Structures are given as structure tokens and as C-alpha cells.
Amino acid sequence: MSSTTLSVVVVGGGFGGLTAAIECKLRGMNVTIIEKYPTSADQGDVIDFFPNGGRIIAKWADGRVGRDMLKCCINQGNKFEFYNQKGEFLCEEPWNLYPHHYPHQFAGHRGEMHELCMNYAKEIGVEVLLGQSVVDYLGSDDDNVPVGVVLASGEKLLADVVVAADGPRSMARQKVLKLPDTKVNSGYAIFRAFFTMTEEHKKNPLLKSFSDPNEDMTKLWAGPDVHCLLYSWNKGNDVGWVVTHKDDQDIGESWSFPGTIEDTLKYLDEGSFEERFKEVVRQTPPGRIVDYKLVWRDPLQTWLSQSGRTVVIGDAAHTHLPSSGQGGAQALEDGVTLAVCLDRAKGDVKLALKVFERIRFNRSHIIHMSGVSNRDGYHQVEWTREFVEANPGSMTVHRLDWVIEHDAEKNAEEHFEHLAADVKSGKQGTLEELSLPAGGHIPAVALDAVKSQQSEEIHIDGHKINETVRKIVSSVAA
Structure with missing residues (x-):
């Protein structure tokens, strides 16, 4: 089987699911996307994609989708202004942190932006089933059963790979990964x-x-x-x-x-x-x-089903707090990385999904954790002009270069072969050890938790963080 004969079912038509569907279709796969809402044009409020996510959209249709998105997004003016609660001006920074970000950074009405992406998916031939709900997953824990989904109508859709991009309240976490809901x-x-x-x-x-x-x-x-x-x-x-x-x-x-x-x-x-x-x-x-x-939600210990042919991505895999500023962009990174891996694996779905997980696992989890440290940074300071002048960069949107300059498609292409070789050779180690390094530093709140506790536990907001996070944080702290 080649990648161009693969059939892909994507559950969830949010930005992560749409990106996976579009990128797979652009690589010649047969793609069906299932979305329970009949329309999204008038739904939601504001969403933003910093350049690491926006660059993926910006290349679709030779840049046309990105240009159309800029027409309805924040693009006239280049200031991000910061105030304390009394309205006293503290500082400002560019909205586009660097000039080359302009065509790759999008923020605006969620529904309007989503409609542009959905229309492009339909234009290139993605089969879109709107207003239909998935009630079960097939073959996620049995190599001998074809993978697929069951719709509320009773209809079954089979595929070579199932992508669960069904959001923060993901049913796939329970049905596919057999996990309790730990919200x-x-x-x-x-x-x-x-x-x-x-x-x-x-x-x-x-x-x-x-x-x-x-x-x-x-x-x-x-x-x-x-x-x-x-x-x-x-x-x-x-x-x-x-x-x-x-x-x-x-x-x-x-x-x-x-x-x-x-x-x-x-x-x-x-x-x-x-x-x-x-x-x-x-x-x-x-x-x-x-x-x-x-x-x-705790970061998951794996995103793959037991059969290795179903995968969770986006908020279903890593539910970000808004203060990370990266929930949408990380879902887009998942989508394009998955498509690259399925294409490069030439029909070997299990290999593709294992490599995908190893490319994305550490990076997404570290950025996931940043939502806590970013939020606490805003809330635990008495903001004055004098404090900001004495502490440059203390009140900014935390747009670190290793996060926003990342090219997920290029990264996947560069690392696929050596990670695939690791998988094929049966290289031993934990998933954290076998996965690519995150690329940047752990948020201070998590690092401090490791340093300050004699026990093996990490707590955030009184919640005991699971073993997966402990391993990632501890390896960076070391």
C-alpha cells in the first residue's frame, strides 16, 4: 500500500482536524471528515494563531487562503499594548513580533476563519460530513478488526487510519485510549x-x-x-x-x-x-x-490506540489553557506533522503514527504546561510602570522564538527517517526519551515545583500532576 491509497477518517472539524484532513488530501490520500455541528460560520469569538501555526495555513492554495484570512483578521496596526487594572499604560510590543510574521499571524473571529479553512478542504476534495456524530470507534484495540467509526445513524465508516480530533471533551480518550475522564x-x-x-x-x-x-x-x-x-x-x-x-x-x-x-x-x-x-x-x-x-487535563502517556492505527490529536491529546497562547497553533502543528508521517511511511500506518507521536510528544507537553506559568505571571504581580521598567519583558505575551519560529512541516521531514529507524530497530527507552527534545525550556512554575519538593510529586493549583509530566519536567530540570 502507498500513502496515496490510504483512507483517512478524521473525527472533529475544528482547526486541528481540518489541518490534518487538508494536509493528508494534499498528499493524495482519501479523506473524510466528520463534524457534529452543521455550521461554524457564526460560532465562537476570537482565536489567534501565532506564526508557527499560521505558516501552515499561509501556504495553502499558493497563499490564497492566508491572504483571504488576513482580510478578516487583525492586520491594520502593529501594537500590543499592556496596562494595569487601573488603566495605566505600562508598555507595548509589536503585534507581529518580527516583520516576517505578517503573512503568518492570524487573529479574528473564530467562525469566519474556520469557514475559510472548511471551504478550502471541500475545494480540494475532502469529503465533509456535517451534522453527524460519532458514537463509537472500531478496531482501536484489535489488530484483526478494521479501524473506523460508528455514526449516530448506525452507519459504519472504515478506514486505514482514524484521527480523533474531537476536542477537549474527547470521547476518543475513553473509547480509544481506555482512559477515565480526568478533568x-x-x-x-x-x-x-x-x-x-x-x-x-x-x-x-x-x-x-x-x-x-x-x-x-x-x-x-x-x-x-x-x-x-x-x-x-x-x-x-x-x-x-x-x-x-x-x-x-x-x-x-x-x-x-x-x-x-x-x-x-x-x-x-x-x-x-x-x-x-x-x-x-x-x-x-x-x-x-x-x-x-x-x-x-494531565498530558496523556500515549496518543495511540492499542492497535496503533487510531490517534488523538489537538485538544483531545493536549488541552491547553488559553494563557499558553498556543492551543490552536499546536493543533495545526499536529495536523501537518501527522500528514507528513503518513506520507513518508508509504502505507505503514503503525510506523507513521509512532513517528508522529515521537516528533510531537515532548514539544506539545512542554508548551501545554506553559499556560500555567504564563497565567500566574500576570496574576501574581502588582503591576506598575516602575516595576516594568525595572524588569524588562516581565509583561509581554510569552512568544519565545523556539515556539513561534518553529516550522512543523520541515521539522517532520527532517526527523522522520531517523525516528522511523528507531521504531523499526526496537530501540528501547521511555516515550519521553525516544521522542524529540522539546526544543526549549520548561515553564518556571513546573521547574520550581521539581526543585522545591523532596518527593516525586508535582502539584499545580493543588492538583497532583501525573507521571508523564514528572518525567518530562525532571529530565529538563536535570
């Missing part, structure tokens, strides 16, 4: 919203500064236990905002709820936040606020 409240939640400014909004003196027809804006406010982001783009018409705050609510079975202006303002009033930002919250139209509980 725990991270101790934080976010309120988030998107809306289009009306003419009345633009006349409001407190909102006027966020509606500049000539400049897109990205701003962050930080205070004790709360930080806020505001995006304004599309000639000052579109606004998205996020408030990250402490939260101890029992998450139960669902962790996304309708949010209210009153609940959001409670956290902003406690921190005496700037009136301009609070007015954006007050003027958000009814029904547009989402109360989203931030759930921590």
Missing part, C-alpha cells in the same frame, strides 16, 4: 464575548477609543487574580474580549455556560478595573457572553 477545575475560568459595534456604541465616549477605522487594536490589562484581553478590528467594527479570573465552581458534566454582564463585572469591580474596559462589558449585547470553566 479537574484549574481554579480559573474565563468570560468571553464577540460583538459588532453599532453606531450608538461608537458614539459612547468610553468605547470611542476602541473603534478606530484606521487601526486594529490588541490590549491586555492585568491585576491580582484577573487579566483581560480586548481585540478590535475590521475598521473598528468588531470587538472581542476575554476576562480570565479565579473560579472554584464545581464544573460537573459541562463547563461552558451562558455568562452575564453582572457576573463579569463582579470580578472587574473587585479589582477596580479601568472603566473603559468595564464599559465594553456593559455594552455587550445580551446572549453574547460565554462563561467557560478552564479545565486542566
Whole structure:
């Protein structure tokens, strides 16, 4: 079997699943993607892809998809401004950290951006099944049973490889990896919203500064236990905002709820936040606020089924906190890396998936952990202009070169052969030892946990982190 005769079923039509589907199709595979929602064009609020993810989109259709995305994304203006909770300006940095990032960095309305990617998938021949749910996985633990999925209608779809990109609440973790759901409240939640400014909004003196027809804006406010982001783009018409705050609510079975202006303002009033930002919250139209509980999930010990022909990717494998700034980009990196491995393995699915896991495992887990350290960095400082001047770089978006300059496709091409040789030879070692180095440093919060504890345990927000994380962190600390 060659890679061009492979059949691939992708469960989940988010950005990670779409990227895997598109990249596999571009390499000649037969791809079907299954998505339970009938449309995404009007769903969600703001998402961003820093250049390590955006460069993947930017090359599709000789750059056309990326150019179309820039038309609806933040691209007029190049400042990321930082304030304390009182509204005192602290510092700024470029929105595009380096000039060559401009065609590779995308941030805007999730639904609009997603529709561009979905349309391209259909254009190149990916079969898309919308409004259909997967209820079971076939052959994930038996070499003698074909892999595939069962739809809610009872229909079975068989394939050579199944890619579970079914998000944070992944059913595949239980059905394929046989894992209990280990979600725990991270101790934080976010309120988030998107809306289009009306003419009345633009006349409001407190909102006027966020509606500049000539400049897109990205701003962050930080205070004790709360930080806020505001995006304004599309000639000052579109606004998205996020408030990250402490939260101890029992998450139960669902962790996304309708949010209210009153609940959001409670956290902003406690921190005496700037009136301009609070007015954006007050003027958000009814029904547009989402109360989203931030759930921590331990990094998985493996992403592969027992049969080695089904794999979980994206948020199903590594559920990022938003403060990592990398949840979407890491899903895109997964998608293109998987496609490269399936192509290079020339039909040997088990080999492809093992190499894929070894390329991605350490890098994704280290970046996964960064969400905790980034968040705590904002929340545990009394921000003043004097502090920032004395500590350059203390209040920035944590865009490290080893993260955002990464070319996942090139990396997969460069490392496939020697990792495939390791797999074929049966090289011994733990998955952490057999996988590529992460490429950068462990977040300080995790490293400090290793250094400060005599025991073998690591705790974050009172949660005992599992053995996989301990091994990764300890190897870097050493």
C-alpha cells in the first residue's frame, strides 16, 4: 500500500482536524471528515494563531487562503499594548513580533476563519460530513478488526487510519485510549464575548477609543487574580474580549455556560478595573457572553490506540489553557506533522503514527504546561510602570522564538527517517526519551515545583500532576 491509497477518517472539524484532513488530501490520500455541528460560520469569538501555526495555513492554495484570512483578521496596526487594572499604560510590543510574521499571524473571529479553512478542504476534495456524530470507534484495540467509526445513524465508516480530533471533551480518550475522564477545575475560568459595534456604541465616549477605522487594536490589562484581553478590528467594527479570573465552581458534566454582564463585572469591580474596559462589558449585547470553566487535563502517556492505527490529536491529546497562547497553533502543528508521517511511511500506518507521536510528544507537553506559568505571571504581580521598567519583558505575551519560529512541516521531514529507524530497530527507552527534545525550556512554575519538593510529586493549583509530566519536567530540570 502507498500513502496515496490510504483512507483517512478524521473525527472533529475544528482547526486541528481540518489541518490534518487538508494536509493528508494534499498528499493524495482519501479523506473524510466528520463534524457534529452543521455550521461554524457564526460560532465562537476570537482565536489567534501565532506564526508557527499560521505558516501552515499561509501556504495553502499558493497563499490564497492566508491572504483571504488576513482580510478578516487583525492586520491594520502593529501594537500590543499592556496596562494595569487601573488603566495605566505600562508598555507595548509589536503585534507581529518580527516583520516576517505578517503573512503568518492570524487573529479574528473564530467562525469566519474556520469557514475559510472548511471551504478550502471541500475545494480540494475532502469529503465533509456535517451534522453527524460519532458514537463509537472500531478496531482501536484489535489488530484483526478494521479501524473506523460508528455514526449516530448506525452507519459504519472504515478506514486505514482514524484521527480523533474531537476536542477537549474527547470521547476518543475513553473509547480509544481506555482512559477515565480526568478533568479537574484549574481554579480559573474565563468570560468571553464577540460583538459588532453599532453606531450608538461608537458614539459612547468610553468605547470611542476602541473603534478606530484606521487601526486594529490588541490590549491586555492585568491585576491580582484577573487579566483581560480586548481585540478590535475590521475598521473598528468588531470587538472581542476575554476576562480570565479565579473560579472554584464545581464544573460537573459541562463547563461552558451562558455568562452575564453582572457576573463579569463582579470580578472587574473587585479589582477596580479601568472603566473603559468595564464599559465594553456593559455594552455587550445580551446572549453574547460565554462563561467557560478552564479545565486542566494531565498530558496523556500515549496518543495511540492499542492497535496503533487510531490517534488523538489537538485538544483531545493536549488541552491547553488559553494563557499558553498556543492551543490552536499546536493543533495545526499536529495536523501537518501527522500528514507528513503518513506520507513518508508509504502505507505503514503503525510506523507513521509512532513517528508522529515521537516528533510531537515532548514539544506539545512542554508548551501545554506553559499556560500555567504564563497565567500566574500576570496574576501574581502588582503591576506598575516602575516595576516594568525595572524588569524588562516581565509583561509581554510569552512568544519565545523556539515556539513561534518553529516550522512543523520541515521539522517532520527532517526527523522522520531517523525516528522511523528507531521504531523499526526496537530501540528501547521511555516515550519521553525516544521522542524529540522539546526544543526549549520548561515553564518556571513546573521547574520550581521539581526543585522545591523532596518527593516525586508535582502539584499545580493543588492538583497532583501525573507521571508523564514528572518525567518530562525532571529530565529538563536535570
